[in-house]
Amino acid sequence: MNLSDLGAGLLRRMDPEAAHTFAIQALKSVPLPRTGADEPILATSVAGLPLSNPIGLAAGLDKNAEALAGLSRLGFGFLECGSVTPLAQPGNAKPRLFRLSEDRAIINRMGFNNAGLDAFAGHLAVRPAKTVVGANLGANKDTEDRAADYVTGLQRLAGLSDYFTVNISSPNTPGLRALQGREALDDLLGRVAEARPGKTPVFLKIAPDLTGAEIVMIVEAALSHRIDALIVSNTTLDRPDSLRSTFASEAGGLSGAPLRARAETALRHAAEAAQGRLPLIGVGGIASGADAYARIRAGACAVQLYSALIFDGPGLVGRIKRDLAACLRADGLNSIAEAMAAGPLQRR
Numbered sequence: 206m207n208l209s210d211l212g213a214g215l216l217r218r219m220d221p222e223a224a225h226t227f228a229i230q231a232l233k234s235v236p237l238p239r240t241g242a243d244e245p246i247l248a249t250s251v252a253g254l255p256l257s258n259p260i261g262l263a264a265g266l267d268k269n270a271e272a273l274a275g276l277s278r279l280g281f282g283f284l285e286c287g288s289v290t291p292l293a294q295p296g297n298a299k300p301r302l303f304r305l306s307e308d309r310a311i312i313n314r315m316g317f318n319n320a321g322l323d324a325f326a327g328h329l330a331v332r333p334a335k336t337v338v339g340a341n342l343g344a345n346k347d348t349e350d351r352a353a354d355y356v357t358g359l360q361r362l363a364g365l366s367d368y369f370t371v372n373i374s375s376p377n378t379p380g381l382r383a384l385q386g387r388e389a390l391d392d393l394l395g396r397v398a399e400a401r402p403g404k405t406p407v408f409l410k411i412a413p414d415l416t417g418a419e420i421v422m423i424v425e426a427a428l429s430h431r432i433d434a435l436i437v438s439n440t441t442l443d444r445p446d447s448l449r450s451t452f453a454s455e456a457g458g459l460s461g462a463p464l465r466a467r468a469e470t471a472l473r474h475a476a477e478a479a480q481g482r483l484p485l486i487g488v489g490g491i492a493s494g495a496d497a498y499a500r501i502r503a504g505a506c507a508v509q510l511y512s513a514l515i516f517d518g519p520g521l522v523g524r525i526k527r528d529l530a531a532c533l534r535a536d537g538l539n540s541i542a543e544a545m546a547a548g549p550l551q552r553r
Contacts, residue, residue, distance in 0.1 A: 216228060216515075217304070217306070217515070217516070221302040221303060221304045221311075222299065222300070222301070222302045225266075225302065228266075229266075229267065229271065229272050231275070232267075232272035232274075232275030232276055233271060233272045233274070233275060235275065237275055237278040237279070238278065239278045240278065240279065240280035240522075240523060242257070243257040243258040243280075243282070243526065244258075244526070244530050246530050246533055246534070246539060246540060246541075247259065247282075247526060247529065247530055247541065248540070248541070249282070249506050249507055249540075249541035249542065250506065251283075251368075251406075251434055251484050251486065251506050251507050252368065252406035252408070252433035252434045252484050253406065253433075254283070254337055254367060254368060254406065256282040256283055256337060256507060257282055258280075258281075258282035258526055259282055259497070259501065259505075259506065259507040259508055259529075259541055260280070260281055260282050260497065260507075260508060260509075260510070260522055260525055260526060260529075261281055261282055261283040261284065261285060261486070261507055261508065261509040261510075262276060262281050262283070262284045262285060262509060262510070262511065263285060263488055263509035263510060263511040264285045264286065264287045264288055264339075264341035264370065264372065264410075264511075265288070265313075265315075265511050266286075266511055266514070267284070267286040268286070268287060268288065268289070268318065268319045268320075269286070269289070269319055269320045269324055269325055269328060270286040270287070270289075270325050270328040270329050270332065270338070270340070271328050273286065273328070273329075273332045273333055273336065273338060274332075274333055277333040277335075277336040279519045279522050280522040280523050280526065281522060282337070282507065283336075283337035283338070283339065283367075283507070284336060284337070284338050284339070285338075285339040285340075285341050285370060285509065286325075286338065286339070286340060286341065287319070287325070287340055287341030287342065287343065287370070287372070288317050288319065288341045288342065288343035288372050288375065289319050289321070289322055289325045289340060289341065289342060289343065289358065290317050290319060290321065290322070290342075290343045290344060290345045290354060290358075291321065291322050291345060291348075291354050291357045291358060291361070292321050292322075292345050293319065293320045293321035293324070294316075294317060294318060294319065294321075294345055294346060295318055296315050296316035296317060296318025296319075297314050297315060297316035297318075297377065301313060301314045301315050301316065301457070302314075302315065303450075303452040303455050303457075304452075304515065305448065305449075305450035305452050305453065305461070306450065306516075307449040307450045308447070308448050308449055308450050308453070308461065308462060308463055309461050309462040309463075309492070309512075309513075309516050310448070310450070310459055310460065310461030310462055310463050310464070310512065311459070311460045311461050311512045311515065312452060312453075312455045312456075312457045312458065312459050312460075313377070313440070313457050313458055313460070314376075314377045314455075314456055314457030314458070315377060315457075316346065316377045316378060317343045317344075317345075317346065317375065317377070317378055319343075322357070322358060322361045322362065323361075325340070325362070326361055326362055326365055329362065329365040329366060330365060332365075337367045337368075338366060338367050339366060339367060339368040339369065339370055339408070340358070340362050340365075340366040340368075340369050340370070341369075341370040341372050341410070342354075342355050342358035342359070342369055342370065342371055342372060343358075343372050343375065343378065343381075344378065344381065346378055346379070351380075351381070351384060351393070352384075352392060352393045352396045352397075353396075355371055355393065355396075355397055356396055356397065356400040359397065359400045359401060359402060359407075360400060360402070363402035363403075363405070364402065366405065367405070367406075368405060368406040368407070368408060368433070369401075369405065369406070369407045369408065370407075370408040370409070370410050370436060371393070371394075371397060371407060371408070371409050371410065371432075372410045372439070373385055373390075373393070373409070373410070373411070374410050374411050374412035374438065374439035375439060375440075375458065376412070376439075376440060376441075376442050376457065376458045377457060377458060382412055385411060385412065385415065385419070385423060387422055387426060390423065390426045391426060391430070394409075394426060394427070394429075394430035394432060395430060397430070398430045398431055406433035406434065407432055407433055408432065408433060408434040408435065408436055408486070409423070409427050409432045409434075409435055409436065410435075410436040410438070410439055411423055411435065411436070411437060411438055411439065411471075411475075412438055412439050412441070413437070413438035413439065413440075413441045413443075413464065413467045413468045413470075413471045413489060414441055414442055414443060414467075415471065417474040420437075420471060420474040420475050420478060421474070421478040423435070424475055424478040424479050424483060425478070427483060428479075428482055428483055432483070433484065434483065434484040434485065434486060435475055435479070435483055435484070435485050435486070436485075436486045436488060436509070437468065437471050437472045437475050437485055437486065437487060437488065437489075437505075438467075438468050438471045438472070438488060438489055439458065439488075439489075440457075440458025440459055440460045440464065440489075441458065441459050441460075441464050441467055441468075441489075442458065442459070443459065443467065444459065445463050447463065448463060460489065460490075460511070460512040461490060461492075461512035461513070461516075462490050462492065462512075463490070464489040464490040465489060465490025465491070465496065466490075467489070468487070468488060468489025468490055469487070469489070469490075469499065469500060469503060471489075472485060472487045472500060472503050472504060472505060473503050473504070473549065475504070476503060476504030476505075479504070484506050485504050485505045485506065486505055486506070486507050486508065486509060487500030487501070487503065487504075487505035487507075487508045487509075488508065488509040488510070490512075491508050491509070491510045491513060491525075492510070492512075492513035492516075492517065492521070493524075493525060493528060494524070494525045494526070494527065494528020494529040494530075494531065494532055495528065495532060496508075496525075497525055497528075497529050498528075498529055498532040498533070498544065498550075499549075499550050501529075501541055501544045501545055502544055502545070502547060502548065502549050502550045503549045503550075504545060504549075505545070506541065506542075506545060507541075510525075
């Protein structure tokens with residue numbers, strides 16, 4: 206066990222939100238060693254953005270883009286920070302973050318707590334130059350025009366972020382998921398298309414609780430409004446019967462291992478609908494090289510993780526990359542693109 210993973214073990218003994226705050230401060234101040242160069246077999250791209258490996262950090266860890274220097278040394282191919290809203294907001298009442306250790310899962314109802322766009326922009330202005338960084342945009346809880354909040358985010362962060370993610374799938378802002386309906390989605394994406402800064406890619410992040418037909422509709426809407434990629438998916442409101450933790454009934458979005466099957470099913474629906482016309486990023490329950498490989502074979506050109514880091518520590522990133530490269534070679538594949546083209550793995 207290395208020092209970073211030992212530190213993760215100590216954090217797991219703390220209150221979840223206190224541990225999160227401590228981790229951010231450590232990433233800002235501790236001089237972490239930089240990981241070595243990635244194997245060429247892991248190279249991929251998303252919407253024209255070249256990545257040295259397909260393992261990304263999902264939004265939620267670095268809400269204010271303040272720890273990017275430390276995060277950039279952990280071996281990720283790209284980092285997504287946020288969610289950020291135009292105005293600072295405290296989020297929901299505490300406690301609002303729960304660690305379901307028996308289930309290797311997290312429930313959160315944070316409510317887009319963040320310091321607002323101005324603070325976020327200031328941090329992005331001094332981010333590591335060679336790291337691909339995305340900004341996950343949200344809407345303020347009390348806003349009268351949610352679409353306008355996303356436009357404000359695009360305009361304020363223009364030139365500071367390598368890509369933007371329009372997050373309409375958090376379950377912790379009342380009414381936000383209603384933007385996934387076709388009429389509201391067309392209005393939102395139409396306004397986003399008009400406001401998008403130059404050629405900076407814009408992604409859309411969706412919920413895992415959608416039906417196959419709803420995902421087909423969202424894919425078609427994304428294509429018609431020139432969205433550059435779909436992130437599949439966010440946390441779930443579902444509570445599988447398999448959950449054992451005493452926190453299982455807490456309100457909020459569930460992430461981690463219990464989300465894996467649902468998120469992979471949503472990705473397969475999106476891949477069937479997109480037919481290669483829209484890049485996909487797989488998220489939800491990814492905790493190993495085998496998990497990442499299965500999502501890539503299901504059609505994702507890249508993946509993101511967050512919850513697994515809480516249980517396995519930052520050394521997980523390197524282990525996933527090594528195991529993913531081994532999976533590719535075991536199947537006689539020479540690249541992420543070849544793995545995507547090979548089609549889904551057969552279920553065992």
